[in-house]
Amino acid sequence: MNNEFALDVKKGLTAKNKYIPDRQYYDDRGSIYFQELMVNEYYYPTNSEYEIFENYKSEICKIFTYNNKKIQLIEFGAGDGYKTKILIKELIKLNSIFTYYPIDYSEKYLIELKSNFSKIFPELRLKYINKDYFAALKDFKNNNDNYRKIIFFIGSSFGGLTPDESNSFLDSLHKLISNDDMVLFGIDLKKSPTVLRKAYHETCKNWCFYLLNRINTELGGNINLNNFEYYTNYDPVTGEYKWYFLSKINQVINITKINLDVELEKWEPIYFSKSKKFSEKEIAEILDNHNFKIINQFFDKKNYFTNIIFTKK
Ligand SMILES: C[S@@+](CC[C@H](N)C(=O)[O-])C[C@H]1O[C@@H](n2cnc3c(N)ncnc32)[C@H](O)[C@@H]1O
Structure with a gap:
């Protein structure tokens, strides 16, 4: 059992x-x-976010890598990494990725992801963490190493949290990152x-x-x-x-x-x-209330979905 x-x-x-x-x-x-x-065909979130990553991968990754700092990529709820692949490929092209830590409590996903990624990105250092988000948050420290922490929480996963969980998640993120680190959220917008x-x-x-x-x-x-x-x-x-x-x-x-x-x-x-689902104003207020500032924001053509890059105020 x-x-x-x-x-x-x-x-x-x-x-x-x-x-x-x-x-x-x-x-x-x-x-x-x-x-x-x-x-x-009707499940739009994956396609919308995929479209954003494909259209803006270069712009997004330039923001992540400014100053040519190497990146430690930490992804909460990585799933099978279907969309993350697009950005990792771009980061590898920029010679910027240091280590990728996909976190998920589904070990099946992580094993699949590791085997798949090691074939397409043999040079990528990947250490998966098979834990709950909140337990995994404690595995990382706010330290000033010579790499930049980039945190992914995409696929609308933030919209699955309860209000208490969202507050606690954002507070923990705030403690975890320094002003030079960045977060990428995938947020599903209000719609018909x-x-x-x-x-x-x-x-x-x-x-x-x-x-x-x-x-x-x-x-x-x-x-x-x-x-x-x-x-x-x-x-x-x-x-x-x-x-x-x-x-x-x-x-x-x-x-x-x-x-x-x-x-x-x-x-x-x-x-x-x-x-x-969030309105643009609502998610901006939530981030602002948790002392984050938005660096840039991207949308799909239908305006169904947004990816927001933010850091600490
Ligand atoms: C909606 S899926 C998104 C997957 C992927 N990020 C994407 O955009 O396609 C949510 C993923 O988060 C994982 N997950 C959900 N709640 C979690 C939690 N509390 N701790 C760790 N992983 C979690 C699930 O196993 C699943 O892989």
Whole structure:
């Protein structure tokens, strides 16, 4: 039994408002669901960010490498590194990269990334870190070595954090970097709810059902998937797109391996995940409030997505 999964499920399903922690989305099979999502024609975030990197790679990497300083690249939630490759290639061309540290709690991704990158970039020094973002943040120190720290948090991962997690992440980043270091965020912008629904509703359904199924197969649950309705919605005020399962009946789920009976009332939700969309003004204010200053910002042609380079004020 996967203990972390068992603990997360127990914690989430015994909470007042029931939830499944979304870090559980990315087990071996979950990572494959994400890769399938990335190539779906309606899932715009990957294409938008890819387009930005392709169009502005030279400009972005010139900013990272001004003064010809060598770079230590640290990436939170690296996934399979599909888009990061574009910028690494450019940095290698500029002879600027020192070491690349991809961080992810999906080891499957990291192993794949390492094997793939070592073939295409044999000269790249790569040390992967298989940890949670917050644990990995403690592995790095704010020191004045002769390389520049460049931190990547792309793919709209910032929009998946809770407000407390975002504050803590930004505070830790602020402590970690010096004025000469830089951060690259990939931020999903507010847009038509129709575009969002096409990107996220049907496309994520099997992935979400898979997570419920995992409770049955790994933890001895007796969840009948027919007794749940998959529901997603977008709140244009908060900019949050959210995923839920709603219990269609009054029911008790039994999860034997964690010794848990979960009582659900008719139409009670189990919350799965969220992806927050920001206005340009909102994200600028968040960075400003955390004492960061924006160096430059890039957009895709449809204005769906933005990549922001910032540093400490
Ligand atoms: C939305 S995907 C983005 C992947 C990649 N950055 C991209 O843009 O395609 C999020 C990635 O972050 C990882 N991840 C999510 N939460 C994490 C956490 N708390 N700690 C470490 N990795 C995490 C997932 O395993 C997944 O690979």
